[in-house]
Every structure is written in C-alpha cells, then in structure tokens.
Amino acid sequence: MRRKIVAGNWKLNTTLQEGVKLALSLNELVGKGVPENVQVIVAPPFTHLTEVRKVIGNKTGLAAQNCSAQKSGAFTGEVSAEMIKSAGAGYVIVGHSERRNYFNESDLDLSSKVINAIESGLQPIFCCGEKLHEREKSIYTEVIKKQVHLGLFDLDAEHFKKVIIAYEPVWAIGTGKNATPEQAQEIHQYIRHLIEEQYNSDMADNTTILYGGSCKPSNAREIFSKDDVDGGLIGGASLSADDFYSIINSF
Numbered sequence: 001m002r003r004k005i006v007a008g009n010w011k012l013n014t015t016l017q018e019g020v021k022l023a024l025s026l027n028e029l030v031g032k033g034v035p036e037n038v039q040v041i042v043a044p045p046f047t048h049l050t051e052v053r054k055v056i057g058n059k060t061g062l063a064a065q066n067c068s069a070q071k072s073g074a075f076t077g078e079v080s081a082e083m084i085k086s087a088g089a090g091y092v093i094v095g096h097s098e099r100r101n102y103f104n105e106s107d108l109d110l111s112s113k114v115i116n117a118i119e120s121g122l123q124p125i126f127c128c129g130e131k132l133h134e135r136e137k138s139i140y141t142e143v144i145k146k147q148v149h150l151g152l153f154d155l156d157a158e159h160f161k162k163v164i165i166a167y168e169p170v171w172a173i174g175t176g177k178n179a180t181p182e183q184a185q186e187i188h189q190y191i192r193h194l195i196e197e198q199y200n201s202d203m204a205d206n207t208t209i210l211y212g213g214s215c216k217p218s219n220a221r222e223i224f225s226k227d228d229v230d231g232g233l234i235g236g237a238s239l240s241a242d243d244f245y246s247i248i249n250s251f
C-alpha cells in the first residue's frame with residue numbers, strides 16, 4: 001500500500017522559539033495518534049532543524065525546504081543536502097514554485113538538487129505545478145510533463161524509488177483557491193501515467209503524490225479521498241498545530 005504523507009511547509013515563518021513551540025504543540029497532538037499508514041513531516045526553516053528534531057518524536061519526519069545544487073565548496077550562503085542530513089532531517093523539498101519563480105531555479109538546478117538529496121540519504125519532495133495562465137491556456141499537462149521529465153527522469157529506478165512528488169498548482173498556493181478534488185485527481189493520475197511510461201506500473205503505483213495549494217481542514221478530506229492523492233503539502237494551515245492535526249486526520 002502506498003504511503004500517505006501530510007507535510008507542513010512553514011516557509012519563511014516563525015522565529016526559532018516560535019518554531020520550537022509550534023513543534024511541541026504538534027508533537028502533543030500527534031502523540032494522541034494519527035491515522036494508520038500516515039507519515040507526518042514538518043519542514044521548518046534551516047535554522048530550526050536541529051532544535052525541532054529534538055522536540056518532535058521519532059515518528060514525525062523532518063524536512064528542509066531547499067538544498068544546494070552544489071555538494072560543497074565556495075558557495076556562500078548555500079546549505080548542502082549532506083548538511084541537512086547531518087542536522088537530523090530525512091527529507092528535503094525541492095523545486096517549490098516559490099524557489100522556481102522568485103529565485104529562478106532552473107530544471108537543471110533541480111535535477112542536481114534531487115540527485116544530491118538522494119545521494120545524501122534524503123528523500124526529495126519534488127514539487128511541480130502550473131501557473132494560472134498555463135492552466136487557462138490548457139497547457140498544464142505539458143508544463144507538468146516538462147518539470148517532471150527534466151527534474152526527475154534522469155534518475156535510475158533505484159534512486160527514483162526515494163522520490164515523493166507534490167503537485168502544487170501555483171494559482172492555488174496561498175490564494176485560498178484550492179484545486180478541486182477532480183482537478184487534483186486528473187493531474188495526479190497523469191503524473192502516475194508519466195512514471196509508468198518512464199519506469200513501470202509498480203513504480204507508478206508505489207510513488208506517493210501529494211497535493212498542495214490552499215489545503216485546509218475544511219477541504220482536505222474531499223481532496224485526500226481521491227484515488228491518486230496520497231496526502232498534502234500544507235503551507236499556511238501548517239502554522240497552526242490544531243489545523244495541521246485536523247488535516248492529518250482527514251484520511
């Protein structure tokens with residue numbers, strides 16, 4: 001059975017103290033139980049990783065929000081996948097649309113980041129998703145295909161097994177306007193079809209594909225009920241332990 005995941009992307013929010021407090025509150029709730037086969041993950045800012053690791057139980061996963069395309073050396077301000085792993089994380093978000101759009105991360109950069117992450121023992125949570133004008137022009141499947149091909153499909157099958165995918169339509173992120181469950185299902189099924197074409201049907205069946213974009217307690221249940229939706233990558237709502245826990249319990 002495919003693993004379900006609910007991951008909270010805190011983005012550029014919380015001081016270290018606020019982040020630890022949020023992690024403690026979440027840990028208390030998660031301690032009451034989470035649905036079977038659901039992996040909870042939190043992705044705080046880099047500066048919080050080691051402290052958050054100390055307060056979340058070992059059942060909760062820890063992710064960074066980005067990693068360098070470089071391994072080491074004279075790259076001031078960068079944080080490598082290996083450093084993230086050594087801070088106690090098991091996952092890293094790669095290719096979030098905010099990184100693609102505000103920091104001009106190219107498909108080539110993202111492919112290197114994915115490889116570095118996997119070689120360092122991290123599971124990449126690889127994001128893809130179309131912008132509003134691409135949806136309106138009905139070219140969204142081409143956009144997703146290109147992102148997934150260039151970012152992931154150089155991986156051999158053993159490496160690809162480590163990949164988690166998040167479909168995050170840019171027009172739904174932080175806008176309060178979520179994709180409908182049917183729109184999410186259409187793309188998740190399409191991504192699974194791309195994986196089947198590139199690898200095989202087992203790989204397609206076993207890859208966890210998350211939905212992200214204005215996912216909240218009021219819509220998570222309906223979105224997660226779709227066959228090819230295996231959970232969510234949650235932004236704003238993950239900053240409230242109660243809301244995030246309620247989303248976790250939407251399965």
Ligand code: 13P
Binds near residue numbers: 009172213233237
């Ligand atoms: P929101 O849930 O705030 O729309 O953000 C989604 C997201 O970008 C998660 O990575």
